[in-house]
């Protein structure tokens with residue numbers, strides 16, 4: 455697979471092992487600006503590890519990544535905001551006792567210049583920045599229809615809404631690349647439909663490219679422009695939903711996972 459210059463993300467020959475155990479090996483992946491690109495595969499295929507490597511949490515042993523124009527062997531996690539990258543986590547990672555607004559504002563923590571600005575330019579600049587951030591947080595909260603919960607402690611909200619607060623926190627910095635690790639896990643069909651609508655709206659309105667890990671194949675087929683399939687740490691296919699659905703290697707990988715009742719349910 456050849457990555458184009460217009461791609462926002464290009465992963466080339468990326469490999470990661472933990473001790474002797476391969477998490478993923480020789481992965482090529484490209485994501486175009488504004489594309490929704492799903493990564494699917496049975497449990498343990500290496501999906502989360504790949505996202506963790508793209509966001510600098512894990513250090514791959516081989517291969518390269520490009521985010522925009524910047525090339526890395528290991529992505530510096532503290533530069534993610536500057537690179538225009540945001541993510542959500544497989545397990546909720548909100549500040550449960552903080553309000554929805556405060557959680558969303560925390561998504562701007564790494565783009566905050568107030569500490570330095572306050573020293574260099576005086577407190578009024580810091581105040582202006584805080585006001586601007588507040589306005590951005592409120593606008594994302596409205597966009598994701600969280601307005602009536604803005605003052606509520608995040609931990610007191612139903613699970614589906616907490617996942618939406620996580621999405622709001624990731625979107626507030628207006629990323630050009632957003633990585634979503636199972637944003638709809640544990641949701642009802644109605645909640646998944648609602649969340650799918652918000653993911654599509656984020657792409658339409660903000661032009662954000664999205665890498666989506668999701669086990670619900672129906673959701674993946676509806677949302678994705680392209681899908682990459684991993685199995686046992688290897689990329690076995692990349693293509694449109696239509697191509698992936700008909701790919702014999704993909705069908706075999708999912709049938710091979712049938713012994714695991716969880717995978718069987720997820721692949722259905």
Ligand SMILES: Nc1ncnc2c1ncn2[C@@H]1O[C@H](COP(=O)(O)OP(=O)(O)OP(=O)(O)O)[C@@H](O)[C@H]1O
Pocket residue numbers: 472475476477478495496497498499500501502503504
């Ligand atoms: N921090 C870690 N330390 C050791 N092994 C790890 C670590 N993270 C992942 N692995 C291993 O790497 C492999 C890939 O795991 P990973 O979580 O990336 O798969 P996945 O496709 O996201 O699975 P799932 O769908 O269950 O979330 C597994 O064998 C897993 O045990």
